[in-house]
Amino acid sequence: MATYNPKKKEIDCKIVYYGAALSGKTTNLIRLHEAFPKYVTADMVSIETKGDRTLFFDFLPMGLGKIKGCEVRLHLYTVPGHAKYLSTRKMVLRGVDGLVFVADSMEVQRKNNMESLRDLQQNLKEYDLSIYKIPLVLQYNKRDLATGGASVMSLDQMEKELNGQLKIPSFPASAIRGEAIGATLKKCLKLTLQSLQKDLNWGA
């Protein structure tokens, strides 16, 4: 849940990058950090296991300056994708305002993408949030692998399987190359701020 300080005219909101293990959530944050240094307000924090996989979260704070007269600060988080970290993912989701679901385009990750999306829906439900109502954007990551001859799902297939019911904005992307990472975040941010504006009666 965003914190809004009407006296200081400051708003802090939390956007979480969700998705299966190895889908590229951390890479999104690393590339955002590199691509938009002037918005980054502090170093990126990664809580990893010895094997460099996310154990708890990655965290990247950004300052967007004034929007509708209010200083907007963004807190970007990733969750640990591995199935066994269910309760940890749930902890990171607390107080979420907007979400980016990072789906892996590799054919072998098809099942994991769907399970992760179901896991997200369930975890949101436990916080009395609906996957259909929360600001959410889909990112079809690793599109660059298609040119390398890897077995990659078509965008139509991913749309049908992951976005058939949700019908939310989606972006083909290559986080490793920094492609569409900004567009994904921008869209998520737009939806999140619209939602917050309504909820907090801010900028009315």
Added chain:
Amino acid sequence: MAEKPTYDQLARRVQELEKESLKREEAEDRCEKAVSILQATLESIADGIVVVNRHGRVECFNQRFQDLCQIPESIMAAQDENRILGHMVEQIKNPETFLQKVGDIYNQPDAEDHDIIEFKDGRIFERHSLPRRIGKTYVGRVWRFRDITASKRAEKDLQERFVTLRKALDEIQNGRGTAYDPDAVDACISLFNTDHFKFRPAL
């Protein structure tokens, strides 16, 4: 169209507003006093305490908590429990187990929980977690941390001494010579003389 109020009506309204304002000021004073008492109490406690709401926002904490867990000011200022936990996780021996346990507690809002946390630098903390409610509604959690490093070390020393004594007594009971340190021998003699220790009957 609304009727214009008379002078008397206006004067009465002003009096009412003055009374309301006075009541509000008194309530604010009482509130300020209560907060000051609570803050002073919180700071006087030897345990580290942090209070979190159900959205994972830190509502209050004492300096002892920040000192015990060595949390930088910038992280405390963010009032984000995940970032505090993230900082702690990096200092803990078994971060996965710690996170799993904390996550499990949040899955059971009514649960009271107790655990021992071991840090990489040898410190040992006792951790308590209690649900916080307003009326019957769950609104968050209170976490309490106590540094028990010294008592754990003393307990371990005692345990080691006990094992040494046990071995020495077994040796004596079995009629074999003892080649233990003088402390163990003194302690054995003391058990016989002062505490009227008797050997267990042979099986």
